[in-house]
Amino acid sequence: MEDYIVEFRHITKCFPGIIANSDVSFGIKEGEVFALLGENGAGKSTLMSILFGMYQPDAGEMYVKGQKVKFHSANDATAMNIGMVHQHFKLVDNYTIAENIVLGMEPMTRRFGIFPSVDMDKANKEIADLSREYGLEVNPTDLIQDVPVSVRQRVEILKMLYRKAEIMIFDEPTAVLTPSEIDFLLKIIDGMRAAGKTIILITHKIEEIKQIADRCAILCRGKLVDVLNVQDASAQEMANMMVGREVDLVTHKDPAHIGKEVLNVSHLTVENEHHFPLVKDASFSIHSGEIFAIAGVSGNGQTQISDAITGLLPIASGTVTLNGKDITNASIRERAKAGISYIPEDRQSTGVVMDFTLAENLALRRYRKEPYSRHNILNFDKIRENADSLIEKYDIRSGQGGKSIVRSMSGGNQQKAIVGREIEEHTDLIIFVQPTRGLDIGAISNIHSQILKERERGAAILLISLELSEVMQLADTIGVIFGGELLKIAPADSLTTNEVGQYMMGVREG
Amino acid sequence: MNENKKKGLAGLLTSEKWANFTVSVLAIVLMLITSSIMLLVMGKDPVVAFKSFLQGCGMLPKASYGGGSGMLSDFFDYLNILAPMLLASLSFIVAFKTGLFNIGISGQMLLSGFTATVMVGYIKDLSPWIAKPLVILIGIVVGGLMGALIGFLKYQFNIHEVVSTIMVNYIISYITGFYINSKYVDMLTRSSRICSPAARLTWTKVQIGGVSCNIPLGVVIALLCAFIVQFIFSRTVFGFELKAVGTSRGCARYIGVNVANSMVMSMALSGVFAGLAGVTYYLGYTNTIVPKTLPGMGYDAIAVALLGNSSPIGAIFASAIVTVFQSGANYMSSSIGVAKEIASLITGILLLFAACGEYMKILGARKVQRDEEKRITARQNAAASPGDPKAGPVGGDKEKGGNER
Numbered sequence: 050m051e052d053y054i055v056e057f058r059h060i061t062k063c064f065p066g067i068i069a070n071s072d073v074s075f076g077i078k079e080g081e082v083f084a085l086l087g088e089n090g091a092g093k094s095t096l097m098s099i100l101f102g103m104y105q106p107d108a109g110e111m112y113v114k115g116q117k118v119k120f121h122s123a124n125d126a127t128a129m130n131i132g133m134v135h136q137h138f139k140l141v142d143n144y145t146i147a148e149n150i151v152l153g154m155e156p157m158t159r160r161f162g163i164f165p166s167v168d169m170d171k172a173n174k175e176i177a178d179l180s181r182e183y184g185l186e187v188n189p190t191d192l193i194q195d196v197p198v199s200v201r202q203r204v205e206i207l208k209m210l211y212r213k214a215e216i217m218i219f220d221e222p223t224a225v226l227t228p229s230e231i232d233f234l235l236k237i238i239d240g241m242r243a244a245g246k247t248i249i250l251i252t253h254k255i256e257e258i259k260q261i262a263d264r265c266a267i268l269c270r271g272k273l274v275d276v277l278n279v280q281d282a283s284a285q286e287m288a289n290m291m292v293g294r295e296v297d298l299v300t301h302k303d304p305a306h307i308g309k310e311v312l313n314v315s316h317l318t319v320e321n322e323h324h325f326p327l328v329k330d331a332s333f334s335i336h337s338g339e340i341f342a343i344a345g346v347s348g349n350g351q352t353q354i355s356d357a358i359t360g361l362l363p364i365a366s367g368t369v370t371l372n373g374k375d376i377t378n379a380s381i382r383e384r385a386k387a388g389i390s391y392i393p394e395d396r397q398s399t400g401v402v403m404d405f406t407l408a409e410n411l412a413l414r415r416y417r418k419e420p421y422s423r424h425n426i427l428n429f430d431k432i433r434e435n436a437d438s439l440i441e442k443y444d445i446r447s448g449q450g451g452k453s454i455v456r457s458m459s460g461g462n463q464q465k466a467i468v469g470r471e472i473e474e475h476t477d478l479i480i481f482v483q484p485t486r487g488l489d490i491g492a493i494s495n496i497h498s499q500i501l502k503e504r505e506r507g508a509a510i511l512l513i514s515l516e517l518s519e520v521m522q523l524a525d526t527i528g529v530i531f532g533g534e535l536l537k538i539a540p541a542d543s544l545t546t547n548e549v550g551q552y553m554m555g556v557r558e559g
Numbered sequence: 560m561n562e563n564k565k566k567g568l569a570g571l572l573t574s575e576k577w578a579n580f581t582v583s584v585l586a587i588v589l590m591l592i593t594s595s596i597m598l599l600v601m602g603k604d605p606v607v608a609f610k611s612f613l614q615g616c617g618m619l620p621k622a623s624y625g626g627g628s629g630m631l632s633d634f635f636d637y638l639n640i641l642a643p644m645l646l647a648s649l650s651f652i653v654a655f656k657t658g659l660f661n662i663g664i665s666g667q668m669l670l671s672g673f674t675a676t677v678m679v680g681y682i683k684d685l686s687p688w689i690a691k692p693l694v695i696l697i698g699i700v701v702g703g704l705m706g707a708l709i710g711f712l713k714y715q716f717n718i719h720e721v722v723s724t725i726m727v728n729y730i731i732s733y734i735t736g737f738y739i740n741s742k743y744v745d746m747l748t749r750s751s752r753i754c755s756p757a758a759r760l761t762w763t764k765v766q767i768g769g770v771s772c773n774i775p776l777g778v779v780i781a782l783l784c785a786f787i788v789q790f791i792f793s794r795t796v797f798g799f800e801l802k803a804v805g806t807s808r809g810c811a812r813y814i815g816v817n818v819a820n821s822m823v824m825s826m827a828l829s830g831v832f833a834g835l836a837g838v839t840y841y842l843g844y845t846n847t848i849v850p851k852t853l854p855g856m857g858y859d860a861i862a863v864a865l866l867g868n869s870s871p872i873g874a875i876f877a878s879a880i881v882t883v884f885q886s887g888a889n890y891m892s893s894s895i896g897v898a899k900e901i902a903s904l905i906t907g908i909l910l911l912f913a914a915c916g917e918y919m920k921i922l923g924a925r926k927v928q929r930d931e932e933k934r935i936t937a938r939q940n941a942a943a944s945p946g947d948p949k950a951g952p953v954g955g956d957k958e959k960g961g962n963e964r
Contacts, residue, residue: 105928108935119932361813382815393813402807409799413814417796425796 053112054079054247055100055216060109062095067448069095070106071271077216082238082248084258084279086291087268088489089461090446093251094136096268097218100249101133102126113216132214134205136221136460136487137397140193146200147172147189150208179210184240197348199230206237216247223257224487227346227515228550235261253291253489255284269293292491302501305525308337311477311509312358317367319353319533326365327353329533335478335509335526340500342512342524342541344549350533351513352394355480358511359391360384372477385414388477392468392484394513400467401455408436408451411470443469444495461488465496472499479503480511485519497523517553521546531555569930572923579868582919586866586912587880593912594905603895611894612902615887629770637886639761642777643668643840644885645878647860649781649788650702650832652869654720656792657825658805663709663724665857666731667833671701672841673735673751673848677743680754680842687757691776694758694838702834703827705731710826714819720826728853736851744850751848760843777839784832788871801825833857855903862910881906 053076062070069092077083085093098104100111102120111118113129120126123133140149151172158168173189180187185203193201202222209217219238223231238248238261250262258265258279265282267274267290274290312335319328328350335341343351356362358369360381368377376384385391393399401410412432415421420431436451445465447453455463468484481500485493500523504510514520520527524541529552537544537552571581595605613619617634624630647664654661675697679690709727712718745752756763760776792798803811804821812818840856841848863881867873888902 105932107931108938359813380815380817381812382817385815391813395809398807398809399813400810402803402810404806405803413803413810416799422796426794427796427799 052079052115053077054114055249056112057096057100058110058112060096060099060106060111062092062099062104062106064448067446068271070099072109073268073271073273074109075266075273075276077247077249078264079247080242080245081263082242082250082261084250084252084262084265085268086253086255086258086265086287088253088270088291088491089465089487090270090459091268091291091489092271093268094220094459097133097220097249097251100126101131101218127212127214130213130215131218132209132212132216133218134202134209134220134222136224138201138205140201140204142194143192145190145192146187146196146204146207147176149193149204150176150189150211154212176207176211180207183207183210183244184237198225199227199233202226202234203237214246216249217241218249218251220251221253221487222250223252223254225347228517229346231257255287255291255490258287259284267291288490291489302523303505305340305504306338306507307525308507310334310336311372312511313368313370314354314358315368315370317354317357317369318365319350319357319362320365324365327533328357330367331530331533331535332367333528333535333538335511337477337507337509338504339525340504340510340512340523341526341528342514342520343528343530343535344514344517344520344553345530346553347515349530351530352482353533354530355391355393355482355511355513358384358480359389361393385476390414390471390474390476390479392471392479392481394482396460396463396467401463403454403456405455406451407440407445407447407453407455407458407466408433410455410466411436411439411451414470414474439466439469439473444492445469461492464488465492468496468499472503475503475506476508478509478511480513482513483515484512485514485516517546517549520549529553569923569926572920573927578920578923579873579916582916583866583868583873583877583913585919586909586916589912590905590909593908594901597901597904598897601897603897608891608895608897611891612883612887614894615890616883618883621890624770627771629768631767632770632772633890635772635774637882638778639773639775639844640886641878641882642775642781643836643844643854644856644860644863644882645781645874646777646784646832646836646839647856648864648867648874648878649784649871650829650836651861651864652871652874653788653801653832654706654825654829655864655869656798656805657801657822658808659710659713659720659822659825659829661706661709661724661826661829661833662721662858662861663705663728664829664833664836664860665853665855666724666728667702667705667830668837668840668854668857669735669848670705670731671698671834671837673739674701675758675838675842676751676754676848677738680758681743681752682758683755685755685757690755690758691760694760694842695780695835698834698838699831700834702830702832702837704830706830706833707823707827709830710823713826714823732851732853735848739848739850745847748847750850753846754842758842759846760839761846775839775843777835777843780835780839782875784835785871785875788832792871797824836860859906859910862906862913865916866910866913881909884909 056076058074060070060073073096085097087093095104099106102123102125118129141152147169155167156171157165160166176189185207187200187203187207193204222234226234235257242248252258262279264276265279266276267287269291314334315332317328317331318326320326331354333341343354345351353362357364360379364377368375370376371387371389374387376387379387397403409432412421412435415435416427416432421428421435433451439445440450443465446462447458464487471479484496488496500510512520512523526538527541527544527549528535528538529549531553532555536557571577598605598608610619614621615633616637617630620630647668650664651661675694678697679685679693709720709723712723713720739751743751762774764771765774792802800811800816801821803816804818808818840854859881863877864874867877884902884905888899891897891902892899
């Protein structure tokens with residue numbers, strides 16, 4: 050038997066209606082980067098939650114450092130030097146970075162030799178040292194609410210390091226990052242491997258695995274398909290194993306049939322509550338049958354553009370015209386009625402009502418229309434039928450079908466539900482913000498083909514994505530945003546990935 | 560579900576379907592145990608005490624009755640308190656489902672009761688067929704306007720509804736108190752003068768089967784309202800949107816619901832029920848207003864709503880139980896010689912346990928998990944030593960939820 054630092058033996062875990070893990074056995078060696086590859090709902094996160102003590106397996110055993118263990122809570126796992134960065138960060142927004150990191154194990158001092166208090170100076174210093182040691186630059190006294198997502202992730206990593214984690218679990222760490230931030234993170238992971246840490250990476254992005262991981266376990270629908278050495282396997286092979294069938298890694302795109310102008314945005318300016326402009330004088334138009342993609346690094350005003358078009362944010366100046374009708378001051382509902390569907394960036398707090406059932410969520414665009422309601426009385430039979438057909442069409446997986454509470458579903462399936470609900474409205478303008486964030490290859494290709502089908506139908510599509518590859522693959526026209534300004538608008542085939550990347554960094558023409 | 564039955568109390572606490580019901584029943588059982596201990600410490604027989612509560616509200620026969628009254632008259636008096644209690648808890652539920660906390664039910668009750676008393680209750684020679692509907696209408700309008708005001712303050716000036724309702728409660732209490740003391744006071748009782756029988760929402764001294772009863776109109780209104788609220792939230796577009804605003808304001812906005820409008824509407828509706836509670840309380844049950852005193856019922860109603868799992872139908876049962884202690888308190892006090900404040904104490908204990916619902920669910924989940932582990936180890940042991948197949952699970956299942964407390 051090999052010397053494993055973590056070993057799973059015949060782990061099985063069931064949830065109502067779903068077998069999340071079925072008889073999974075494999076081992077992870079000390080000091081390697083081990084990837085866990087699988088589709089949404091394949092059981093990756095569940096397995097790691099078991100390792101981190103958040104769930105108990107129904108059957109099977111777990112060995113850590115050669116010792117049989119049974120974790121009752123995350124504290125037990127932390128005591129065994131296991132740390133985890135969750136997909137959704139668990140940080141206190143109005144605490145500083147240092148306060149978040151030391152929370153729960155604060156260095157103590159006695160003020161005037163009597164009153165016990167937290168030694169923040171010491172904490173700040175320790176964290177500054179720690180962040181320098183691993184190249185994770187942070188300012189310990191910044192508030193979490195003021196720092197971008199990538200820094201929050203560094204805080205989570207530092208939190209693990211501060212707790213002396215030897216085995217570090219990353220749940221989809223790159224899902225929220227920009228391309229350059231991803232490179233940076235992969236370098237950090239590489240550095241930690243060099244420092245002797247064991248890294249477990251949950252992901253469904255094969256190129257990252259190729260880049261960083263030593264070995265990789267592939268899960269498909271709760272079962273272990275194979276454990277392989279990353280160097281020996283091709284990307285296509287891994288993709289096929291993960292989905293359980295042959296997949297197309299390249300999307301086929303027919304030439305565009307550009308029609309009449311659907312959306313016209315003219316000199317749009319959006320301000321925050323302190324009258325600081327987040328979008329500056331942006332002008333563009335989208336035609337029927339055209340995919341207009343806005344590329345840019347996260348936080349440069351992309352979501353403010355989409356929120357302003359849909360009415361979620363007030364417009365400071367400029368006009369928005371849909372099909373020749375000025376909707377600059379229309380209400381959110383009037384705009385939706387006029388023909389806008391919107392897949393928002395924040396799915397959990399905007400896209401769905403987490404405590405409603407899947408069927409109710411799938412009816413959110415329709416419940417006011419017949420036959421889903423008549424004279425203000427809801428018809429739940431129709432709402433259920435609607436849900437069943439969307440669940441089938443978009444392969445939305447959940448424990449109890451339409452009756453499942455959305456909160457209990459995986460993030461990827463929540464996203465599929467939102468995308469399905471919005472596309473099914475077949476409106477003139479569809480706005481996709483990060484439509485494939487956190488989704489696996491199978492679901493991504495499904496959504497991409499749905500987007501292209503809508504384009505074929507003649508919809509005008511605004512795509513806002515942080516994935517440059519997605520932009521390059523789908524767009525007919527690309528607008529690059531930097532600091533709230535649209536620096537460049539050009540047909541997609543006239544730009545190379547490198548050029549777009551340069552504009553994203555704020556390089557101006559001339 | 561069979562599976563849940565097998566797992567006993569802990570299973571019920573973790574099952575989606577039964578958890579809330581189980582928590583409420585458990586709260587009642589725990590309340591009975593705790594208050595029994597309390598009564599025993601005072602040297603009283605708890606069985607007699609609880610029996611006298613039921614006797615006091617006409618659910619069990621008393622040993623003797625005063626002239627002209629009987630068990631039925633006690634029961635109607637009980638219903639007379641039940642009506643405002645149920646209406647007040649409905650008021651809380653409506654706001655709560657929209658994510659708002661209406662702590663101003665007392666004030667809304669007081670103002671609508673006061674307005675109806677002054678405007679209708681003191682008019683002489685008014686036909687009851689005009690007076691009673693007018694009283695109900697005033698309750699609806701005054702309560703609704705007060706609720707809408709709170710909603711408006713929140714939407715226009717972003718004043719949190721808890722802060723504004725507490726402030727408004729004081730304002731109402733002192734203003735009505737001032738007018739009662741200066742204009743409408745009964746010099747003998749120091750309360751407001753009683754209102755005319757025509758305006759009262761109770762038919763007094765009706766003879767049924769030889770006993771004199773006060774038949775409350777309010778309880779019919781209250782039950783009707785409970786079903787209306789249930790219907791609004793389970794079947795209508797309006798209720799669906801209110802619930803969406805209550806659970807995810809961001810998503811409600813995104814699908815085009817006018818969130819500000821919904822909050823004002825919800826507070827107004829909540830106020831309507833508080834107003835109805837006010838008129839059934841002041842013109843049905845008490846028939847007079849004690850100046851500068853907010854009705855405690857406005858706060859008890861919050862807890863009643865929680866005991867009923869913020870469901871209107873649940874609130875019917877919860878208010879029926881809590882009212883037993885309020886309505887039966889006098890008789891209990893005189894028959895076993897314990898101060899009647901013990902009734903409020905018992906209500907408080909009940910509500911305390913009801914508020915611990917989430918904790919009980921966590922305990923249940925832990926218990927289920929422990930049982931699960933025991934079964935797994937037992938199975939593994941059994942697999943290791945096939946000679947002794949039923950090693951652990953029998954013992955593990957035996958100690959159901961009994962030691963959960």
